[in-house]
Amino acid sequence: MPRRIRSWVAALYLPLAMAGPTAAVAQTPDGTFGSNQRFLSRDGATLFRSICQGCHMPDAKGAVGAGRYPALAGNDKLEIAGYPVFIVVNGQRGMPGFGDWLDDAQVAAVVNYVRTHFGNAYTDAVVPDDVRAVRP
Numbered sequence: 001m002p003r004r005i006r007s008w009v010a011a012l013y014l015p016l017a018m019a020g021p022t023a024a025v026a027q028t029p030d031g032t033f034g035s036n037q038r039f040l041s042r043d044g045a046t047l048f049r050s051i052c053q054g055c056h057m058p059d060a061k062g063a064v065g066a067g068r069y070p071a072l073a074g075n076d077k078l079e080i081a082g083y084p085v086f087i088v089v090n091g092q093r094g095m096p097g098f099g100d101w102l103d104d105a106q107v108a109a110v111v112n113y114v115r116t117h118f119g120n121a122y123t124d125a126v127v128p129d130d131v132r133a134v135r136p
């Protein structure tokens with residue numbers, strides 16, 4: 001795991017942890033990290049809130065500020081399922097890859113969630129084998 005990503009994750013979750021158990025529970029109802037520092041949730045919506053919305057925004061419309069975070073809402077590039085799968089696993093430029101933090105089923109769940117919400121209606125679901133195929 002590159003140090004850069006490790007410290008990014010720490011920066012994101014440390015304040016949450018320091019805010020105390022109540023706040024942490026409110027943010028991540030089913031817990032975010034396991035003892036082995038992987039995301040625990042198997043649910044696409046929860047994974048989106050835990051990981052993606054910090055950059056792509058809760059409405060998935062993206063943002064331009066310190067960086068440029070493309071909208072996932074109404075994004076034609078999500079039509080080819082392999083594209084978001086590849087990016088979530090391996091990252092691309094300003095986006096870190098999450099392949100070390102999520103197993104194949106979790107990547108599939110969060111990609112399926114994004115591809116069927118926020119104005120996207122791509123119902124050909126990704127399966128864990130599709131994710132395995134793009135792992136380095």
Ligand code: HEC
Binds near residue numbers: 047068071088093094
């Ligand atoms: C640390 C901030 C960050 C997080 C967290 C993040 N992304 Fe990204 N994402 C980016 C940036 C920046 C880009 C643009 C990358 C580039 O320049 O190619 C991007 C690009 C993408 C793209 C390509 C969009 C396009 O129009 O080409 C997809 C799909 C995507 N992200 C999905 C996700 C999903 C799903 C998650 C949650 C699992 C996630 N991202 C989490 C920052 C982030």
